[in-house]
C-alpha cells in the first residue's frame with residue numbers, strides 16, 4: 086500500500102495515541118497503525134483570549150494533551166513511549182471557538198450559530214518523540230494544524246432539536262458529527278473530511294514523511310511534499326536518506342532473516358529540515374547484501390502472515406494468567422514468573438519478550454510489567470476485561486478457524502470437525518458442559534461490557550419505559566441501560582440454561598433492581614411485553630429464514646410506536662471496507678448458520694415485519710446500532 090512506507094516507520098515503535106476519541110482511533114487503525122490508547126487527562130481550559138488565532142489554541146491543546154500523557158507514562162508508570170500523538174478539534178465561527186457542548190441547550194446555541202453559514206474546523210496535532218536519558222524524559226515536539234471549511238444549510242428549529250435529541254452532538258466539537266446524522270446538515274466541505282472527524286490523516290502522513298525522509302540537498306527541488314508521495318517517490322526518498330551525510334549508518338548491522346522479517350535494525354539520528362531532531366530505525370540489507378527499504382516490503386502481507394502467531398502469544402499469556410500475575414506489581418524477572426506459573430524459563434522468556442514487542446507488556450532492565458492496557462483489558466478481573474473472550478477465542482474459535490478451508494468449500498459451520506460432534510442447535514455446543522457454558526458466557530459478558538455504553542447511548546432511548554433484551558445473556562447491556570436511563574425497566578430474556586447461571590455476573594450494589602431475568606426460547610415461547618425490544622448480537626447467528634420467524638414474533642407483540650434496537654457489526658453496503666466486520670462474518674461461517682449483514686440488508690429484513698424509520702448509527706466500537714419503529 087502506498088502509505089505504508091510512511092506509517093511503516095512507526096511499526097517498530099511504541100506509539101501512544103493520547104486521545105479517547107473513537108474516531109481518531111478508527112482513522113489510525115484503518116490505515117494499519119498499531120498503537121496503544123492512553124487518553125489524556127489534560128483539561129481543555131487554556132485561556133482562549135490569549136491566542137491570536139483559533140488554530141493556535143487547537144495546536145497548543147493538542148500539545149498539552151500529548152505532553153501530559155508522555156510525562157505521566159514516564160513518571161508514574163515508568164514507561165517511556167517512543168511516540169505520543171495528541172490532537173484537538175475545534176470549530177471556529179465569527180472568530181469564536183466552539184468545543185464540545187456541555188448540554189443540549191449549549192448544543193442548540195452552537196448549532197444555531199452554525200446554521201446557514203460557513204465555518205472552519207481546525208484540528209491541531211502534536212507528534213512527540215520521546216527518549217529516556219539517565220531517567221530524564223527528553224522530547225522532540227512536532228506540531229501542525231489543518232483547516233477544513235464546512236457550510237451548513239438553512240435548518241429549521243425542529244430539525245435542529247430533532248438532531249440534538251439524537252444524542253449525537255454531545256461529544257463532538259461544534260455539536261455535530263459530519264460522519265453520521267450531522268452529515269445531513271452539511272451543504273459542502275472544502276478540505277480534508279477526516280480533519281473534521283478529528284484527525285487530518287493526509288497532513289499527518291506528510292509530516293511523518295518530512296520527519297522520516299528529510300529531503301537532502303540533491304533532491305530538495307525534486308521532492309515537494311505537497312501531496313503524499315507515491316511508492317516510486319518513496320523509493321527515491323530512501324535513496325535520499327542514504328545520501329544525507331549527517332546520518333551515522335551502521336552498515337551490515339541489519340539483515341532480513343530467512344522468514345523475510347528483520348533480524349535487527351540500524352539506528353539513524355538526524356536533524357530534519359525544520360531543525361527537529363529525529364531518531365528512527367531503517368532496515369539496511371537483506372541476506373544477499375542487497376539494499377532494502379521498508380517501501381519494498383509487502384509489510385501488510387507479512388503482518389497478516391504473522392497475525393496468528395501474535396494472536397496465539399496473546400492467548401497463551403492469557404491462559405497462563407500472566408497478566409493477572411503482573412497486575413499492579415512492580416517489574417518481575419522471567420525466571421520468577423516462570424516459577425510462579427509453572428512453566429519453563431526459556432519458553433516463558435520468549436513469550437514475555439514477544440508480548441512486550443507487541444505492546445502488551447513493558448520490558449525494562451528490572452523485568453516485565455503490565456502496560457495500562459494489559460491491566461485494563463487483559464487481567465481477568467477488571468470491568469472491561471477481555472479475558473473471557475480471549476479464552477473463548479483460544480478454546481473455541483481457534484479450532485473452528487483451523488477448519489476455515491472446509492467451511493469455505495462447504496459453505497457451512499465446522500463444529501463437527503473441530504469438536505467431533507454435530508449439534509442440531511447452535512447453542513447446544515456451548516451448553517453441553519458447565520465449563521464451556523461458563524466460558525461462553527464470560528466471553529459474551531466481556532464484549533457486552535466493552536460495547537454497552539456506546540450501544541446504550543447511540544440513540545436517545547429516554548422515551549421508553551420498558552425494554553426486553555432478547556438473548557441478553559448475563560445482563561451486562563441491561564445494567565448499562567438502567568444506569569443511563571434510570572426510569573427504564575429492563576427484562577433479560579434468555580434460555581433457561583443461561584438464566585440459571587447469570588448470578589455470577591451481576592454487579593453488586595443497588596443498580597440491580599430494575600433488571601429482571603426471564604427464561605425462555607425466543608423462537609418458541611411467548612415474549613415479555615415491552616416498549617423496546619433489543620437484539621444484540623442475535624441476528625448474526627441466524628439465516629434469513631430464522632430471522633423472519635423471530636422478527637414476526639417480535640412484530641406480533643410490538644405495539645405501534647414501540648421499537649426494536651439491533652446491536653451488530655454493520656457491514657458497508659459494498660462489503661469491502663470494514664475488515665473487522667467482514668472477518669467476523671467468516672467467524673459466523675465457521676460456527677453458525679448466520680452472517681454479518683449490511684445496513685440495507687437489516688433494513689430490508691426489518692421493513693418486511695412492519696418496522697420503519699430505520700436509523701443506523703456506526704459507533705466506532707465493536708457493535709453498531711440500528712433503531713426502528715413499529716408502524
Ligand SMILES: Cc1cn([C@H]2C[C@H](O)[C@@H](COP(=O)(O)OP(=O)(O)OP(=O)(O)O)O2)c(=O)[nH]c1=O
Nearest residue numbers: 104105106173174257258261262263281282283
Ligand atoms: C466537527 C466534528 C467533530 N468530531 C469530534 C472529533 C473529536 O473527537 C471531538 C472534538 O473533541 P476533542 O477535544 O478534539 O477530542 P475528544 O474529547 O473526542 O478526545 P481527546 O480529548 O481525548 O483527544 O469532536 C466529530 O467526530 N465529527 C465532527 O463532524
